[in-house]
Amino acid sequence: MIALRKSLPIGLSTEEAASHWLTRMDAGRLDDRDQAEFDAWLAESRANADAFEQARRAWSLFDDADGDPHLDALRAAALSAGPEPRRGLWLGMGVGIAASLLVAIGLGVNGLPDWGGDRPASVAAGQAPPAPVPAVALPDRGDFATARGEKRLVKLADGSAVTLNTDSAIRIGYTADRRLVTLLRGQALFEVARNKARPFVVQAGDRQVTALGTIFQVRLDSDRMKVTLVEGKVVVDGLDGAAGRQGAVIVPTVLAPGEELVAMLGAPQKLGRVDVDQQLRWRDGFVEFDDMPLDAAVREINRYSGRQLVIHDGATGKLRVSGVFRTGDPERFAAIVGELLPVRARDLPDNRIELVAAGPNDGATPK
Structure with missing residues:
Protein backbone atom coordinates (compact mmCIF):
# COMPACT_ATOMS: atom_id res chain seq x y z
CA MET A 1 0.00 0.00 0.00
CA ILE A 2 1.36 3.42 -0.96
CA ALA A 3 1.72 5.96 1.86
CA LEU A 4 0.29 9.27 0.79
CA ARG A 5 2.12 12.55 1.38
CA LYS A 6 0.07 15.69 1.31
CA SER A 7 1.33 17.63 -1.74
CA LEU A 8 -1.97 19.50 -2.02
CA PRO A 9 -1.80 22.79 -0.04
CA ILE A 10 -4.18 22.97 2.89
CA GLY A 11 -7.29 25.13 2.60
CA LEU A 12 -7.68 25.29 -1.19
CA SER A 13 -11.18 25.37 -2.63
CA THR A 14 -12.29 22.64 -5.03
CA GLU A 15 -11.59 24.90 -8.01
CA GLU A 16 -8.17 25.94 -6.72
CA ALA A 17 -7.27 22.30 -6.05
CA ALA A 18 -8.28 21.37 -9.61
CA SER A 19 -6.04 24.05 -11.12
CA HIS A 20 -3.24 22.98 -8.75
CA TRP A 21 -3.35 19.39 -9.98
CA LEU A 22 -3.56 20.43 -13.62
CA THR A 23 -0.50 22.67 -13.46
CA ARG A 24 1.37 19.93 -11.57
CA MET A 25 0.59 17.49 -14.37
CA ASP A 26 1.53 19.96 -17.08
CA ALA A 27 4.90 20.50 -15.40
CA GLY A 28 5.69 16.76 -15.57
CA ARG A 29 4.40 13.30 -14.85
CA LEU A 30 3.28 12.68 -11.26
CA ASP A 31 5.25 10.13 -9.29
CA ASP A 32 3.47 7.15 -7.78
CA ARG A 33 2.65 8.78 -4.44
CA ASP A 34 1.40 12.02 -6.00
CA GLN A 35 -0.64 10.03 -8.52
CA ALA A 36 -2.22 8.09 -5.68
CA GLU A 37 -3.03 11.30 -3.83
CA PHE A 38 -4.56 12.78 -6.97
CA ASP A 39 -6.63 9.65 -7.60
CA ALA A 40 -7.90 9.76 -4.02
CA TRP A 41 -8.79 13.45 -4.34
CA LEU A 42 -10.55 12.85 -7.66
CA ALA A 43 -12.61 9.96 -6.23
CA GLU A 44 -13.46 11.91 -3.09
CA SER A 45 -16.49 13.62 -4.62
CA ARG A 46 -18.32 14.29 -7.85
CA ALA A 47 -17.57 18.00 -7.37
CA ASN A 48 -13.82 17.31 -7.51
CA ALA A 49 -14.16 15.28 -10.70
CA ASP A 50 -16.34 17.94 -12.37
CA ALA A 51 -13.98 20.75 -11.35
CA PHE A 52 -10.95 18.91 -12.74
CA GLU A 53 -12.70 18.13 -16.03
CA GLN A 54 -13.68 21.77 -16.50
CA ALA A 55 -10.16 22.87 -15.59
CA ARG A 56 -8.73 20.43 -18.14
CA ARG A 57 -11.04 21.75 -20.86
CA ALA A 58 -10.18 25.33 -19.94
CA TRP A 59 -6.46 24.55 -20.11
CA SER A 60 -6.90 23.25 -23.66
CA LEU A 61 -8.26 26.65 -24.71
CA PHE A 62 -4.74 28.06 -24.36
CA ASP A 63 -3.12 25.52 -26.68
CA ASP A 64 -3.88 27.85 -29.59
CA ALA A 65 -2.16 30.77 -27.86
CA ASP A 66 1.42 29.47 -28.10
CA GLY A 67 3.88 32.26 -28.68
CA ASP A 68 2.00 34.90 -26.70
CA PRO A 69 4.78 36.25 -24.44
CA HIS A 70 2.39 37.40 -21.70
CA LEU A 71 0.58 34.06 -21.55
CA ASP A 72 3.86 32.15 -21.68
CA ALA A 73 5.19 34.17 -18.74
CA LEU A 74 2.04 33.69 -16.69
CA ARG A 75 1.96 29.99 -17.47
CA ALA A 76 5.58 29.72 -16.36
CA ALA A 77 4.72 31.56 -13.15
CA ALA A 78 1.96 29.07 -12.40
CA LEU A 79 4.21 26.11 -13.11
CA SER A 80 7.09 27.53 -11.08
CA ALA A 81 5.03 27.07 -7.92
CA GLY A 82 6.57 23.59 -7.75
CA PRO A 83 5.33 20.61 -5.73
CA GLU A 84 4.18 22.77 -2.82
CA PRO A 85 3.05 26.16 -4.18
CA ARG A 86 2.43 28.90 -1.67
CA ARG A 87 -1.21 29.52 -0.99
CA GLY A 88 -0.53 33.18 -1.74
CA LEU A 89 0.33 32.38 -5.34
CA TRP A 90 -2.98 30.69 -5.96
CA LEU A 91 -5.24 33.16 -4.18
CA GLY A 92 -3.27 36.22 -5.19
CA MET A 93 -2.75 35.40 -8.85
CA GLY A 94 -6.03 36.83 -10.16
CA VAL A 95 -4.52 36.46 -13.65
CA GLY A 96 -2.98 33.98 -16.04
CA ILE A 97 -3.34 30.24 -16.01
CA ALA A 98 -4.63 29.74 -12.47
CA ALA A 99 -7.18 32.52 -12.70
CA SER A 100 -8.18 31.54 -16.22
CA LEU A 101 -8.93 28.06 -14.95
CA LEU A 102 -10.98 29.52 -12.11
CA VAL A 103 -12.91 31.64 -14.61
CA ALA A 104 -13.72 28.57 -16.64
CA ILE A 105 -14.68 26.55 -13.59
CA GLY A 106 -16.84 29.33 -12.17
CA LEU A 107 -18.63 30.24 -15.40
CA GLY A 108 -18.37 26.96 -17.23
CA VAL A 109 -16.06 26.68 -20.25
CA ASN A 110 -18.88 27.63 -22.58
CA GLY A 111 -19.46 30.75 -20.49
CA LEU A 112 -16.08 32.23 -21.39
CA PRO A 113 -16.29 35.22 -23.73
CA ASP A 114 -15.31 34.59 -27.33
CA TRP A 115 -12.29 36.76 -28.05
CA GLY A 116 -11.41 35.02 -31.28
CA GLY A 117 -7.73 35.03 -32.17
CA ASP A 118 -7.03 38.04 -29.94
CA ARG A 119 -7.91 36.48 -26.61
CA PRO A 120 -6.07 38.47 -23.94
CA ALA A 121 -3.47 36.72 -21.82
CA SER A 122 -4.96 37.81 -18.53
CA VAL A 123 -8.57 38.13 -17.46
CA ALA A 124 -9.67 38.30 -13.85
CA ALA A 125 -12.44 36.01 -12.70
CA GLY A 126 -15.90 37.32 -13.45
CA GLN A 127 -14.63 40.37 -15.35
CA ALA A 128 -14.47 41.35 -18.99
CA PRO A 129 -11.05 41.75 -20.66
CA PRO A 130 -9.45 45.17 -20.14
CA ALA A 131 -10.63 47.84 -22.56
CA PRO A 132 -8.08 48.83 -25.21
CA VAL A 133 -5.85 51.69 -24.19
CA PRO A 134 -7.18 54.79 -26.02
CA GLN A 279 7.64 44.78 -14.85
CA LEU A 280 5.13 45.35 -17.67
CA ARG A 281 2.07 43.71 -16.09
CA TRP A 282 0.59 47.19 -15.57
CA ARG A 283 -0.24 47.35 -19.28
CA ASP A 284 -2.85 44.62 -18.71
CA GLY A 285 -4.13 46.16 -15.48
CA PHE A 286 -2.13 44.10 -12.96
CA VAL A 287 0.84 44.40 -10.63
CA GLU A 288 2.98 41.54 -9.35
CA PHE A 289 4.64 41.34 -5.95
CA ASP A 290 7.30 38.81 -5.05
CA ASP A 291 7.84 38.65 -1.28
CA MET A 292 7.31 42.42 -0.99
CA PRO A 293 6.70 44.23 2.31
CA LEU A 294 2.99 44.92 2.66
CA ASP A 295 3.48 48.66 3.11
CA ALA A 296 5.41 48.83 -0.19
CA ALA A 297 2.70 46.79 -1.93
CA VAL A 298 0.06 49.16 -0.56
CA ARG A 299 1.94 52.17 -1.94
CA GLU A 300 1.95 50.55 -5.37
CA ILE A 301 -1.75 49.66 -5.25
CA ASN A 302 -2.53 53.24 -4.16
CA ARG A 303 -1.06 54.60 -7.42
CA TYR A 304 -4.05 53.27 -9.31
CA SER A 305 -7.06 54.23 -7.20
CA GLY A 306 -8.68 57.25 -5.65
CA ARG A 307 -9.64 55.18 -2.62
CA GLN A 308 -6.47 54.73 -0.60
CA LEU A 309 -5.21 51.91 1.61
CA VAL A 310 -3.35 52.81 4.81
CA ILE A 311 -1.28 50.94 7.39
CA HIS A 312 -0.54 52.63 10.70
CA ASP A 313 1.12 49.68 12.43
CA GLY A 314 4.79 49.13 11.59
CA ALA A 315 4.69 45.39 12.25
CA THR A 316 1.76 44.94 9.88
CA GLY A 317 3.55 46.92 7.19
CA LYS A 318 6.56 44.60 7.41
CA LEU A 319 4.55 41.47 6.58
CA ARG A 320 5.48 40.00 3.18
CA VAL A 321 3.07 39.42 0.31
CA SER A 322 3.37 37.66 -3.06
CA GLY A 323 0.99 37.38 -5.98
CA VAL A 324 -0.48 39.15 -8.99
CA PHE A 325 -3.24 41.65 -8.24
CA ARG A 326 -5.63 43.71 -10.33
CA THR A 327 -5.01 47.44 -10.19
CA GLY A 328 -7.77 49.92 -9.42
CA ASP A 329 -9.55 47.59 -6.99
CA PRO A 330 -8.26 48.28 -3.46
CA GLU A 331 -11.22 46.49 -1.87
CA ARG A 332 -10.33 43.25 -3.63
CA PHE A 333 -6.66 43.64 -2.75
CA ALA A 334 -7.58 44.11 0.91
CA ALA A 335 -9.84 41.06 0.83
CA ILE A 336 -7.16 38.82 -0.72
CA VAL A 337 -4.48 40.05 1.66
CA GLY A 338 -6.85 39.19 4.50
CA GLU A 339 -6.84 35.60 3.21
CA LEU A 340 -3.05 35.47 2.85
CA LEU A 341 -1.89 37.28 5.98
CA PRO A 342 -3.06 37.79 9.58
CA VAL A 343 -4.64 41.15 8.78
CA ARG A 344 -8.13 42.48 8.30
CA ALA A 345 -9.54 45.53 6.56
CA ARG A 346 -11.71 48.20 8.13
CA ASP A 347 -13.34 51.23 6.55
CA LEU A 348 -12.33 54.64 7.86
CA PRO A 349 -14.67 57.67 8.01
CA ASP A 350 -12.66 59.45 5.31
CA ASN A 351 -13.32 56.56 2.85
CA ARG A 352 -9.84 55.07 3.22
CA ILE A 353 -9.29 51.40 4.00
CA GLU A 354 -7.02 50.55 6.91
CA LEU A 355 -5.21 47.22 7.11
CA VAL A 356 -4.77 46.19 10.73
CA ALA A 357 -3.50 43.11 12.55
CA ALA A 358 -6.18 40.46 12.86
CA GLY A 359 -7.34 39.58 16.37
CA PRO A 360 -7.50 36.00 17.68
CA ASN A 361 -11.23 35.76 16.93
CA ASP A 362 -11.16 37.35 13.47
CA GLY A 363 -12.35 34.90 10.88
CA ALA A 364 -13.59 32.43 13.51
CA THR A 365 -16.76 30.56 12.75
CA PRO A 366 -19.65 31.70 15.01
CA LYS A 367 -21.03 29.00 17.30
Missing part, protein backbone atom coordinates in the same frame (compact mmCIF):
# COMPACT_ATOMS: atom_id res chain seq x y z
CA ALA A 135 -4.71 56.22 -28.53
CA VAL A 136 -4.20 59.90 -29.15
CA ALA A 137 -2.04 61.17 -32.00
CA LEU A 138 0.10 64.16 -31.08
CA PRO A 139 2.43 66.41 -33.06
CA ASP A 140 6.11 66.56 -32.16
CA ARG A 141 5.48 69.16 -29.45
CA GLY A 142 3.11 69.40 -26.47
CA ASP A 143 2.25 68.02 -23.04
CA PHE A 144 0.24 64.92 -22.21
CA ALA A 145 -0.90 63.38 -18.92
CA THR A 146 -3.04 60.65 -17.39
CA ALA A 147 -5.20 60.74 -14.28
CA ARG A 148 -4.92 58.23 -11.45
CA GLY A 149 -6.07 54.84 -12.70
CA GLU A 150 -5.89 55.86 -16.37
CA LYS A 151 -3.61 54.56 -19.14
CA ARG A 152 -3.10 56.24 -22.51
CA LEU A 153 -1.31 55.38 -25.74
CA VAL A 154 0.30 58.40 -27.39
CA LYS A 155 1.31 57.98 -31.05
CA LEU A 156 4.07 60.39 -31.98
CA ALA A 157 4.62 62.05 -35.33
CA ASP A 158 7.73 59.98 -36.19
CA GLY A 159 5.98 56.63 -35.69
CA SER A 160 7.15 56.11 -32.12
CA ALA A 161 4.61 55.39 -29.38
CA VAL A 162 4.42 56.11 -25.66
CA THR A 163 2.12 54.24 -23.27
CA LEU A 164 1.51 56.26 -20.13
CA ASN A 165 0.70 54.47 -16.90
CA THR A 166 -1.41 55.85 -14.06
CA ASP A 167 -0.89 59.48 -12.95
CA SER A 168 1.90 60.18 -15.43
CA ALA A 169 2.90 63.15 -17.59
CA ILE A 170 5.28 63.80 -20.48
CA ARG A 171 6.42 66.85 -22.43
CA ILE A 172 7.29 66.38 -26.11
CA GLY A 173 9.81 68.69 -27.76
CA TYR A 174 11.26 67.33 -30.99
CA THR A 175 14.06 69.28 -32.67
CA ALA A 176 15.87 68.88 -35.97
CA ASP A 177 18.64 66.74 -34.45
CA ARG A 178 16.89 64.81 -31.68
CA ARG A 179 13.50 63.58 -30.54
CA LEU A 180 13.13 64.75 -26.96
CA VAL A 181 10.55 63.58 -24.43
CA THR A 182 10.63 64.67 -20.79
CA LEU A 183 8.97 62.39 -18.24
CA LEU A 184 7.57 64.85 -15.71
CA ARG A 185 6.13 62.23 -13.38
CA GLY A 186 4.98 58.63 -13.29
CA GLN A 187 5.79 55.81 -15.67
CA ALA A 188 5.88 55.37 -19.45
CA LEU A 189 6.74 52.65 -21.95
CA PHE A 190 8.54 53.90 -25.07
CA GLU A 191 8.46 52.07 -28.41
CA VAL A 192 10.91 53.98 -30.54
CA ALA A 193 10.90 54.17 -34.34
CA ARG A 194 14.44 53.82 -35.70
CA ASN A 195 16.06 56.97 -37.05
CA LYS A 196 19.89 57.10 -36.93
CA ALA A 197 19.91 60.82 -37.73
CA ARG A 198 17.65 61.75 -34.80
CA PRO A 199 18.31 59.94 -31.51
CA PHE A 200 15.33 59.48 -29.18
CA VAL A 201 16.05 61.01 -25.77
CA VAL A 202 13.97 60.67 -22.61
CA GLN A 203 14.84 63.00 -19.76
CA ALA A 204 13.73 62.06 -16.23
CA GLY A 205 15.06 63.62 -13.05
CA ASP A 206 18.81 64.12 -13.37
CA ARG A 207 19.27 61.46 -16.06
CA GLN A 208 18.55 60.95 -19.71
CA VAL A 209 18.03 57.80 -21.77
CA THR A 210 19.21 57.81 -25.38
CA ALA A 211 18.07 55.28 -27.98
CA LEU A 212 17.86 54.90 -31.75
CA GLY A 213 15.21 52.21 -32.10
CA THR A 214 14.20 50.15 -29.10
CA ILE A 215 11.59 49.44 -26.40
CA PHE A 216 12.11 50.55 -22.81
CA GLN A 217 10.21 51.96 -19.87
CA VAL A 218 11.10 54.76 -17.48
CA ARG A 219 9.60 55.39 -14.05
CA LEU A 220 10.12 58.58 -12.06
CA ASP A 221 9.19 58.69 -8.37
CA SER A 222 9.99 61.34 -5.79
CA ASP A 223 13.06 59.41 -4.57
CA ARG A 224 14.22 57.43 -7.59
CA MET A 225 14.39 57.05 -11.35
CA LYS A 226 14.25 53.61 -12.96
CA VAL A 227 14.92 52.44 -16.54
CA THR A 228 13.97 48.94 -17.75
CA LEU A 229 15.11 47.79 -21.20
CA VAL A 230 12.80 45.42 -23.07
CA GLU A 231 14.43 45.31 -26.50
CA GLY A 232 17.40 46.90 -28.25
CA LYS A 233 19.99 49.04 -26.50
CA VAL A 234 19.97 52.34 -24.61
CA VAL A 235 22.51 54.56 -22.87
CA VAL A 236 21.69 56.18 -19.53
CA ASP A 237 23.80 59.16 -18.48
CA GLY A 238 23.61 62.49 -16.69
CA LEU A 239 21.19 65.11 -17.93
CA ASP A 240 23.21 67.08 -20.51
CA GLY A 241 26.42 66.06 -18.73
CA ALA A 242 25.36 67.46 -15.36
CA ALA A 243 26.38 65.84 -12.09
CA GLY A 244 23.85 63.70 -10.28
CA ARG A 245 22.15 64.31 -6.96
CA GLN A 246 24.51 65.47 -4.21
CA GLY A 247 27.22 66.12 -6.81
CA ALA A 248 27.87 62.45 -7.63
CA VAL A 249 29.39 61.76 -11.03
CA ILE A 250 27.00 59.91 -13.32
CA VAL A 251 28.83 57.34 -15.43
CA PRO A 252 27.18 56.59 -18.80
CA THR A 253 25.73 53.08 -18.62
CA VAL A 254 24.69 50.87 -21.54
CA LEU A 255 21.75 48.55 -20.83
CA ALA A 256 21.10 45.19 -22.46
CA PRO A 257 17.61 43.66 -22.83
CA GLY A 258 16.29 42.44 -19.48
CA GLU A 259 18.42 44.87 -17.47
CA GLU A 260 17.17 47.60 -15.16
CA LEU A 261 18.99 50.65 -13.85
CA VAL A 262 17.78 52.19 -10.58
CA ALA A 263 19.04 55.60 -9.46
CA MET A 264 17.87 56.27 -5.92
CA LEU A 265 18.23 59.54 -4.06
CA GLY A 266 21.40 59.56 -1.99
CA ALA A 267 22.64 56.14 -3.16
CA PRO A 268 24.83 54.81 -6.00
CA GLN A 269 22.91 53.67 -9.05
CA LYS A 270 22.33 49.93 -9.40
CA LEU A 271 22.18 47.79 -12.51
CA GLY A 272 20.67 44.31 -12.50
CA ARG A 273 18.53 41.82 -14.38
CA VAL A 274 14.76 41.71 -13.92
CA ASP A 275 11.70 39.83 -15.17
CA VAL A 276 10.59 42.19 -17.93
CA ASP A 277 7.13 40.65 -18.25
CA GLN A 278 6.60 41.14 -14.52
